[in-house]
Amino acid sequence: MKTIFYFLVFPGFLFALIVGMVASYIERKVTARVQWRVGPPILQPWYDLLKLFTKESVVPENAHLLTFLATPVLFMVSATLVAMYAGMAFFFPDAAFQGDLIVIVYLLTIPPICLILAGAASANPLASLGASREIKLVLSYELVFWMTIAVIWVKTGGELSLVNIMNKPPVMYSYSGGIASVLALFVMQAKLGRVPFDIAEAETEIMAGAYIEYSGPLLGFFKMGQYILLATLPFFISSIFWGGVNVFKYVALLVIVILVENTNPRLKVKQCLKLFWFILFPLSLVALILAVVGL
Amino acid sequence: MNKLKILSKSIWVFHFASAACNNCDIEILDVLTPRFDVERFGVKLVGSIKHADAMLVSGMMNRKGAEFLKDLYDQAPKPLAVIAFGSCASSMGMFKVSYNRVIPVDEIIPVTAYIPGCPPRPEAIIDGVVKVVKKLRGEI
Numbered sequence: 001m002k003t004i005f006y007f008l009v010f011p012g013f014l015f016a017l018i019v020g021m022v023a024s025y026i027e028r029k030v031t032a033r034v035q036w037r038v039g040p041p042i043l044q045p046w047y048d049l050l051k052l053f054t055k056e057s058v059v060p061e062n063a064h065l066l067t068f069l070a071t072p073v074l075f076m077v078s079a080t081l082v083a084m085y086a087g088m089a090f091f092f093p094d095a096a097f098q099g100d101l102i103v104i105v106y107l108l109t110i111p112p113i114c115l116i117l118a119g120a121a122s123a124n125p126l127a128s129l130g131a132s133r134e135i136k137l138v139l140s141y142e143l144v145f146w147m148t149i150a151v152i153w154v155k156t157g158g159e160l161s162l163v164n165i166m167n168k169p170p171v172m173y174s175y176s177g178g179i180a181s182v183l184a185l186f187v188m189q190a191k192l193g194r195v196p197f198d199i200a201e202a203e204t205e206i207m208a209g210a211y212i213e214y215s216g217p218l219l220g221f222f223k224m225g226q227y228i229l230l231a232t233l234p235f236f237i238s239s240i241f242w243g244g245v246n247v248f249k250y251v252a253l254l255v256i257v258i259l260v261e262n263t264n265p266r267l268k269v270k271q272c273l274k275l276f277w278f279i280l281f282p283l284s285l286v287a288l289i290l291a292v293v294g295l
Numbered sequence: 296m297n298k299l300k301i302l303s304k305s306i307w308v309f310h311f312a313s314a315a316c317n318n319c320d321i322e323i324l325d326v327l328t329p330r331f332d333v334e335r336f337g338v339k340l341v342g343s344i345k346h347a348d349a350m351l352v353s354g355m356m357n358r359k360g361a362e363f364l365k366d367l368y369d370q371a372p373k374p375l376a377v378i379a380f381g382s383c384a385s386s387m388g389m390f391k392v393s394y395n396r397v398i399p400v401d402e403i404i405p406v407t408a409y410i411p412g413c414p415p416r417p418e419a420i421i422d423g424v425v426k427v428v429k430k431l432r433g434e435i
Contacts, residue, residue, distance in 0.1 A: 213343075
């Protein structure tokens with residue numbers, strides 16, 4: 001019973017969705033202000049979602065039906081699970097369990113996999129291009145992400161529980177942790193699919209990538225998953241690197257994401273791979289070595 | 296709750312250009328700029344017809360474009376508002392006697408609103424958006 005409450009209401013679905021919608025509003029509003037516009041009203045994400053759920057869903061004739069229908073729901077559910085585990089460690093430390101860091105890191109790879117499957121199942125050339133680009137994006141950032149997690153693991157003396165990591169002094173205030181937290185910002189940007197790493201969506205090149213054939217409620221599930229991820233990832237990064245979460249830290253991370261998004265052009269696929277593998281990965285290696293040495 | 300009322304608060308627009316001379320297309324981008332900013336009303340340009348709630352049709356319907364227009368209309372998730380944008384799409388404009396024209400947009404698919412002008416001014420476009428919103432809410 002309690003688990004269902006955790007999943008559906010408090011740190012999970014409902015809470016994360018509302019926080020995500022507010023975050024999405026902040027994102028659109030700040031973007032508008034950066035471009036000297038007024039921007040949408042505060043309930044705009046809610047209207048968008050409500051509208052998507054009142055429209056009809058069109059399924060392409062050649063699409064793989066089961067995959068096409070299941071992936072949006074899976075996308076949302078896995079994002080919700082991440083929100084639940086990250087939230088439980090913060091709000092209900094007693095209910096959290098050992099090793100939830102590993103669970104969260106694994107769960108975070110499921111949304112991109114769902115997106116890849118969705119793109120491949122929709123029988124659309126642009127969607128399969130989006131899927132292939134998403135694969136390359138995952139290949140590029142995942143390595144660096146694991147290295148930053150390894151830095152945390154070394155710095156906290158082998159802790160894999162979010163609660164214990166938050167109780168230790170923040171990892172950020174050391175040479176290795178400082179480097180790793182900056183790298184984590186890159187990874188967060190890529191995981192959220194925001195510019196400069198929006199190569200998988202790229203509205204101006206391949207329309208919406210894997211989302212192109214989705215409409216109505218199915219697109220709504222994807223949107224909900226995106227809102228929840230937008231709520232969760234800054235929360236997660238802040239709790240592992242900045243020693244816990246508060247409103248100030250959360251908004252600071254969100255604004256970093258938004259400002260980077262608004263001041264950078266999109267990278268090419270090749271440039272993205274090069275950046276992550278040949279620039280950021282050696283840096284993360286340096287961070288890991290520093291952490292092992294004890295700096 | 297009225298479905299169309301919700302739809303009118305977040306209209307995602309798909310832009311179909313059938314051999315337009317590009318003036319209409321430029322004017323469409325104008326309403327997204329700081330001076331006019333239709334994102335205040337939740338209007339957003341999308342790249343896929345599957346995401347769209349409104350289809351802007353600009354340019355004159357020629358033999359190739361007409362087929363695509365019909366296809367796209369059939370593929371779009373309903374309810375969908377169709378807006379004939381500019382003189383060409385509304386009434387074929389100065390190409391009425393051209394050998395390549397077929398028929399105006401409203402004889403191919405049902406049209407919700409017409410925005411006249413060659414090209415229409417941004418004020419006219421916003422007026423058209425307001426009319427579409429009113430029509431969706433059932434006030435006209």
